[in-house]
Amino acid sequence: MAKLTVNGRVHDVAVDPETPLLWVIREQIGLTGTKYGCGVAQCGACTVHVDGQAVRSCSLPVSAVTEAQKITTIEGLSPDGGHPVQKAWVALDVPQCGYCQSGMIMAAAALLAENPKPSVADIRSGITNICRCGTYNRVQAAVQRAAGTSAAG
């Protein structure tokens, strides 16, 4: 039995310790906003925060995370969609199919937490998630907008 702290709540989960964090979040805890894309840490659709750091949860065994570590998923990024990154995403109508966007938003939020005023180059090298619909230019613009909003607010 492992204990995981997800979005501020402690969950007891009974799984094989090798189970990737992604599948524990989706199947045991029941939060499906975090997506399965590739299973090999290539696409970033599974990005969550572990103690504020962006982590590709498809390739992290649940046994590598302790109860003391704070896991945040897209559902816990803000109570009401009010995180500056989410607001910027809505303002610029970033998503197309939307499947990769939870991971994109989590990657962007982690980037801004570490680097509140990223340059364009910082954004372009810092967001490495795959989007097949091709929302990249709006992703870039939305991160810039969120950075500005954060500074203003």
Next chain:
Amino acid sequence: MSQTIEATRRGFLATASAALGAFTLGFRIPEAAAQPAAAATPELNAWVVIHPDDRIVVRIARSEMGQGTLTGLAQLVAEELNADWSKVSTEYPTPGQNLARNRAWGNMSTGGSRGVRESHDYVRKGGAAARMMLVQAAANRWGVPAADCAAAKSMVTHAASGRSASYGSLAAEAAKLAPPTEITLKDPKDWTIAGKPLPRLDTVDKTNGKQVYGADLKLPGMLNAAIRDCPVFGGKLASFDAAAITSRPGVRKVVRVNDSAVAVVADTWWQAKTALDALPVVWDEGPNAQVSSESVAAWLKEGLDAPQAAVGNRVGDARAAIAAAPRKLEAVYGYPHQNHACMEPMNATALWTAERCEVWTPTQNGEAALAATAEAAGLPPARCEVHKIHLGGGFGRRGAVHDWVRQAVAIAKELPGTPVKLLWSREEDMLHGLFHPVTQCKLTAGLDAQGNLTGMHMRISGQSIVASIFPQNIRDGRDPVVFQGLNPDGPEAAIGYSIPNLLIDHAMRNPHVPPGFWRGVNLNQNAIYLECFMDELAHEAGKDPLEFRRSLMQRHPRHLAVLNAAAERAGWGTPAAPVNGLPVHRGLAQTMGFGSYVAACAEVSVTPAGEVKVHRIVAATDCGHAVNPQQIEAQVEGSFVYGLSAALYGECTVKAGRMEQENFDTYPMLRLDEMPKVETVILPSGGFWGGVGEPTIAVAAPAVLNAIFAATGKRIRTLPLKHHDLRRA
């Protein structure tokens, strides 16, 4: 037994309906749906439902997979309805309801960039008819002529008496009226909702994790399945040793699926997937195990000079003109297999009993999914239902062929009364795509002494999607879709050049790899072949690539207009500013497909080490009527990601009969750090309706390849670019 199933079904219906929110009608048996405008349903017609509290629900028959059709179609209905846009939401009618109501919603197929362009007329009429009925209901209530009433922003008013009534208060009365027989649609110049860059209706839930995709579906009592199909296309499942894994945690059943696949059903998907990984399986790979990309290429190469070929476009006598020309040019191009690689792998949830079968799945064609469900279930379609869910990418993979639905139903048949969700691993998705067709093309042309093009022969050799998926549409060995963008004329996909002697033909060669409609379809390679060869011809003739094209485009004004727009906006004819000390070079391409005219000008630099950087692309689109300009921009930008991913990296290679690329580490794609700036010019010339989801993909690669030639003097004739050495000699 059946009582238990009924109880289970009711239980999960409530959940499923809540989970899917406004986007399905929830569960209804088709018999119930067969009665339209039931007392409790404030339905004015198939397209418009208005609730007493003024909420408007627009029914959308096409599937939303990111392309924005949900919002665009709702705009068209709301425009004619004179709706208050802030009160508009949408829902999908189910394919079973469409069947029961004699296809009240028409075609549900969502491919070929047809969502808006093929349903704009009847959905607008649905909106207009509802508006007319609401006005009539108000006129009846007030005892005044309908002509004296006006409708705007979800209100009907009678100016003379100062009376007004909201749509919600009129809907029940309006629904009882006979629908109007004569409907006049608005002139698009008067649009206030359609034609405007409105925000999408489905954005918020895609930013907070609430959007439910098929892969996320949860039903009470549901089990999860992972599957492995024979990696060699056409191979069979010989045997498997279920006993080796049945004691693993969570495993419920190991199932043979049709004749080529095996699935593990478990409590969770991760348990099913890892058990499947541990399952000993023996395949009967069959003769296709001998096939490789090299053997396919050799076969296609033979087709380049084969005597038999189906003609797609013929003007004059191309062979004679080329033979007589003082200057000749020949080049051979090729385009590889590619996987759609939707971000959401294929999946479906199926519930089967002897009486009924239901499927929940992301599909581009709900009706085809229903047909596949019924066939796999062994039940008539009227006893089946498909619940459509927003797609995590479609790109043509989830349209015509519902192989994953058939598998899910076959698995569910082994567990009657228990819903089973089948989710493919990424590896399964990569190995069992419906791949972009593989083709080669030999282009031969003659120029006169002044460098004018006198004749051209374009021989395409390779795979036909239609022969595989819709073989009934092959006539006399000819696949008409092979000639996208090369057709003589017509509103769909016509060539933009007048060439005095022209022959375009196709020698069909169908390898065992299953082909599919891959976003942009055959326009992708055809535009590369034609537009790169045009660049070669211009160079051979010593002419500017834009001027050379213009001289052949005078009778193709819409093709020419987008080409001119892209070139002018990019600054063609003036030097591009260097970036990081490197010169920037430009390349052009234009084409027509899916009813729209598109062109691009790419700006590219190549480092001395041979690294290509695409800095900026100016793209012009004439789609006739532009329903939502900001979504057209999104589609154009996204098209370059899809097209550049293909040009730079996209390739699935065959070895021992199977695909070699199993995940994104060996099938890379464009990421943000490589994304160029995209400037979209929309030139809505009106008078026709063109698609926007696909055509621009086709100009991405040739514009970049032509710019690479300008930068390096090297012609790239086979993709992907990653195989080519562009270092300075």
